[in-house]
Amino acid sequence: MKVDNQKHQIQISIRELIYPDIRSQAVGPSLPFYLRTSKGTQIHSNYQEMSKLEKKQTKTSVKTEYRVKITRKVKNWVFTITGRTDLVQITGNTISVEEIKSVNHIQSFSLDAENALLYKLQLLFYAQHFKDTYPNKAIECKLVIIDVFTEEQKVHNIPFNSVLPELDAKCAELLKNIHEDSQYSTKRKKRVDSIVFPFDHMRPHQQEIIQTVHSVLDMKQALMLSAPSGIGKTVGTLFPALQYTIGKGKRLFVLTSKTTQQQMYLETLRLFVHKKGKLNAIILTAKEKMCLNTTYNCDPEHCPYADSYPEDYESVIKSMLKTKVLTSRYIRKKAKEHKICPFELSLDCSLYCDVIVGDFNYVFSPVIKLQRFFKGKYNDCICIIDEAHNLPDRAREYYSPELSQTMVAECIGFILTQSFKPKMRNAIINKLKELDSFIDNVIASLNNPGLRVASVNIDKAAVAKLLEDLEKLVVDYVGNFFQQLDLEPMAGDPFVIFVKQVHFFYQILEQCYLDEFEQLVYPIDRKIKIFCKSAANFLKKQMKGFHSVIAQSATLHPVGYYREMLGLPENTEILQYTSPFPQENRLYMDFPFVSTRY
Template sequence: MKMQVPASGPILYAMPPRLLKTSVRELVGFVLRSGDLISGGFSRPDRLVEGTRGHQKIQRARPADYQAEVPISYLVETDEITLEISGRIDGLLVEDDVVLVEEIKTTEADLDEIPENPTHWAQAKLYAFMVAEQSGLDAIDVQLTYLQLDTYERREDRRTFASDELAAFCADLIERYLHWARIYQQWCAERDLSLEALAFPFAEYRPGQRDLAAATYRTIDGRGRAFAQAPTGIGKTISTLFPAAKALGLGHAEKIFYLTAKTSGRRIAEKAIDDLRGGGARLKSLTLTARDKICFKPNGGSTCDPDQCEFARGYYDRINDALEDIFTHDAFTRTLIEECAQKHRVCPFEFSLDLAPWCDVIICDYNYVFDPRAFLKRFFQDTRGQYAFLIDEAHNLVDRAREMFSADLCKSEISGLKRLVGKTHPDLSKQLDALNRYFAKLGKKVEQEGDGECWISPQLSTDLMALVHNVLRAAEKVLEQGAALPFWDELIECYFRVLGFERIGELFDEHYTTYTEKQGRDIRFRLFCLDPAHNIRQALERGCAAVFF
């Protein structure tokens, strides 16, 4: 028999009047998260892709009646709130009137070393509860399947649960989530009521302000893009934030991103939001500060490793209390985040990122939306959100975008790391040596085909990118051994530099050129984005509206 279940929905966001939507993964992860900030050490960036392939490998091996990636949703209704929980079941099978729900997990660890994981079982049991509830089952089988990505070995754990047992388990899980959801929903109601009554926070508009405010509102309401040019001193910041807040209160946007290139721009935005609050607005605003500026680094470490940083160690044991504590405030400035992070002993940068989904306005640098190496994946990785982008000092964006979509490597970085690795890791040393020799050849190109100082070519060598890829794969095998390496900091820094280079290389097209230059005894090779317009356009698709001013 085929089981029909309702369709899935997006991750958590507010929808009037009382409906909240979340996913099974988000709900379970929020309630049950625990332990260190980074669990299990280094993980490859392509882990998600490999995990998807692993899922598909198992799904293809199942019987013909097996249903893969089955969408499902479930409504929980209370007096204060309606919660829609949705997701996709990895596998659903009905055999001899026995219904099986399968949850698949992929891992790089030895299968014998994987302990019982309450979060994994909770996800599987929540899916099983939803199926049992909607199909009127007295009992249901649940299977948690682990696939080892290197060997493709499998470990399967199948258990039978009574529906009453699942109902009790999930009721407790959902109620713990609803505790926070009620706080958030109450906030949304207060916010929307305040924004409905909000008037422009000054006695009168300056010349041009009303036109800019009206254009901003129409752009967000119509999910379009607007370009505004106005003289300095007109009050562009308040003229865009005020209508954006009004649009937010009416449900035309889920979140406002105020993007600026300068610290002074962030301060002006914070003041404008304070002016709105002075006029009666209730808004939760967050100012994001770069990791290297806000990191406490109490032990001098350069990585978010729990062995080096007490604020990473046990982070998820304390983060929910920290979130509930800080949520009593409205302006989440750098100072407040640092104070609350110190109080609860959590990493201030990750704390601010975990706070971001619950905020109305996020003030941040351009790179959190546009940079392919730094954009906020929790918002922009998979789906387009109802986000309004307000882009301050937009004339700076083109040059910044050229930098964001460009990358370079230096021969000295490669040779320096090779010396540190020495003979301790032969494969990594071999790959670094091959890349180092390629850079030596580039130096000869500068002499033979360039002007002695630089060489420009519109072509990107596939040989170079293959060498870069080989270095990354070899480095990943070494990094998986953990932070005890004597050259860990240098290796992780070089790894992410090379990874960024590879990612930009994947974007290379007719809008790029390559630039090789001699810098003393060093050789620098650059992938330079001449025209970032296409990349900017793609990044804007992550939101629903954008205003450049």
């Protein structure tokens, strides 16, 4: 969406206009997202190609991915709404417009469902374009529904009627939101003035830290702060970062490796609020820890909170934001009260927060990171990395996938407990056994299989074939749940998770031509592993996306080494301080009974 406030013009796609929804997608879908996306794209393409072939012998003109545009004037604003219709067929005086949608279970699809109403609105928008362009032609509207698993098709004929009133209403609603955002911006200066230093006096060096952080943020640069406990790093960096974040309309991520550090930031943020600071912050907690059930299972059949949203969901969030610092305890309480998944609720609340405090995983893990913030550009985000010396090791773990025979055996054991056709069960088990044999063969290729660990060359083509077969099986596996039981596999389904792990293993294996990786085999542990020796290049790409990064710790020595390992640029500002405590107070203790022999 592009907004020109001076000309009162807005360019927006039909998808952006009719599908805005703050509700997160953390509970599902059960099919790996990359597979669901590729399968949907394949279904669209196949249907379009078949339609072209069928009409090739006739005089029918068939066009796919046809660009359409409608211009509307609402409250003195000019809206240019664009889109691409999946299929347009022109025969004589008739124009047939088709919108293709892939669904998980075609038998349970209803035209009265909320998503179907939006599908119809999108279809009618495309039809409206052709009606406006060719007013004398008859318009046919067809909603094509295709099952993503069985590829069964149903074509629903939708009567054409003008959607201009609905489009105008959507545009008016969007203008209202833009106006509210504008009002929020005008209040920003008052909010900035409310952020004051929470203590009566500053510690030595804190003033310099604060001034340096302000300078770094103004220059959109990075800062490394190496200082021992007692300097006041937490407030010294958080205070100016808060002022800049709120004053400039940014978002601040505070990342830690331990929950004890998050507790420290919680207490510090409350100090700012106690001083009448106008801010909104949230402490993100792991999904399992947020769960309200005695057993962690996100299957809607077993969890009353999964996929449950009240009609006044937005007002629930608005009410919660009156509490300036949201904690897991408060969120769980409100989630239980309104029968909402607490983790989902926390993610949705985070969209409205100035400060998000959480684990390294939420930003740097390629699997767990918050896609809602980091899928696209995030140069409006500032990042404080606390105890930053822990990040290089954690990042190496992110990019060091492994596959073991224990993992395979556990997956086979799970499949044996599932009730579906023997043919499918046997196909999955046989493929898993094939992977088990592959690991066996890697171990057998060693001259000395008694080694604890050894370097190997893993056959990339063999892993690619195993992955391809497993992905086909997992599509059939998930489809079986929909067809036979009319439900999805439970969240965290072991087989689905395992296929994701094999997929990630192969993704990293493809990059093993880089010096950062070593392919290893552990004969005793019966596993293969890709060991990431340095994740600096991965971190570098992520660090570049932020407005600014502040990495702080008491142990960032040598500074040059950590700058490279953290992926920070060469022009990173560096502050180093010694302990503020008197040297004569230092206590030296000797433990001669502790062996340091390797």
